[in-house]
Amino acid sequence: MSSLKPVRGTHDILPEESLRRRLVEKTADEVAARYGYGEISTPLFEFTDVFARTLGGSSDIVTKEMYTFEDRSGDSITLRPENTAGVARALISNGLAQQLPLKFFYRGPMFRYERPQKGRLRQFHQVGVELLGVAQPLADVEVIAMAAQFLQALGVGGKTTLELNTLGDGESRGAYRETLVEYLLGRKGELSKESLERLERNPLRILDSKDPGDRAVIKDAPDMADSLNDLSKRFFDELLEGLETAKVAYVLNPRLVRGLDYYCHSAFEFTTQELGAQGTVLAGGRYDGLIKQMGGPPTPGTGWAAGVERLAMLIAEPVERRRPIAVIPVAPGQAAPALALAQQLRQAGFTVDLGYSGNMGKRMKRANKVNACAAVMLGEDELSRDAARVRDMDSGEQREEPLASLEDHLARYN
């Protein structure tokens, strides 16, 4: 075994795996395009401030999960742990706030310094969308409906459930936070030590704790719904109505919260039972305060991000590679005609495998190994008659075919 290993939490994506991942990205791209979203690519790294100021000092992403380093000019640089902050920064940098509303799709690697496990890597990949400049709940309806359609198109719609909650606006959230903390303080003795810490730092997080003791306390906790002001209530009602009109099925989960500070109103997750502890496959919400917080004009936003690796794991069947046609020179004398024919067929759009060496038997074996659908054999005899021998690799039947009509004959395999 070689001592050359990839860095912890990273791995090489070999061709077979690439096919599955490409399917995920392509499907997301196509569905997003139908909603009018154009692809945006922001840099893989930003000034650390971009993330530190927006993600919220209390979030774990900032405190322990960022890949941060100093570059040669002494600037603090961070590999992006998610893409919303980068898109928001791009909006400001490019003065795009003049052209709202804007709809972006993105995909690419993200980096978080975490302990790896199944469906969790230090370099992982996301596809996501951001809808900027629309304050109405219709925007949330749109991105959620798009997410549902995306998962459906991928074939994993049946394996996922949309969970939905509202965090309310700043006022409602603050009010709820107070009621919740008050309640939790009353039962302080029953909380886990992690939750005791969260009590000050991020009390809402206690709501989705997995600790059994916490759960018992949470069960009787006050509901966010009771702390919502009229505006927040109306927003949420319109969201639910919109989802029903758009025929998107959802389940309300009052314990669904967000780790990042800039979220408000809608919070949603598509979850699955098939991935162990990493059940969330796509998650998002509204982040109206973010862009102003970064120094831009007040701009509402909503969107989601999905884990490419997690979705790729959910796809049942391996994606099949296109079957090639093998072109085989019978003897070295036919090497040149074989190369010429292979190129002609490739130019015509066929997928062609041309072996590099070996006698005919070896080349046939290779044709079999690459799962060729047909073999086109060029021998002295056939060539003297301007023909080739075509073998169907599944049935084993073969026939002589004039070169002039070869492409037409092979069309059935493409």
Add this chain to the structure above:
RNA sequence: GUGGCUGUAGCUCAGUUGGUUAGAGCGCCUGGUUGUGGUCCAGGAGGCCGGGGGUUCAAAUCCCCUCAGCCACCCCA
């Protein structure tokens, strides 16, 4: 960052109470078949037993450290 489990051939795994040349299946290569793949038969290559240190006459096996993977927690896609 915390806890548990696991590292033996490219892959999946055996390997007895420490004992001499470390095995199997699959895969790979060669030949049986110099103009025909899959099946079959015969042969072959491929291992610092994750790495380092220690105990011992002797370590894949026991001890310590370290690295990595998996699972869970924290957190999150």
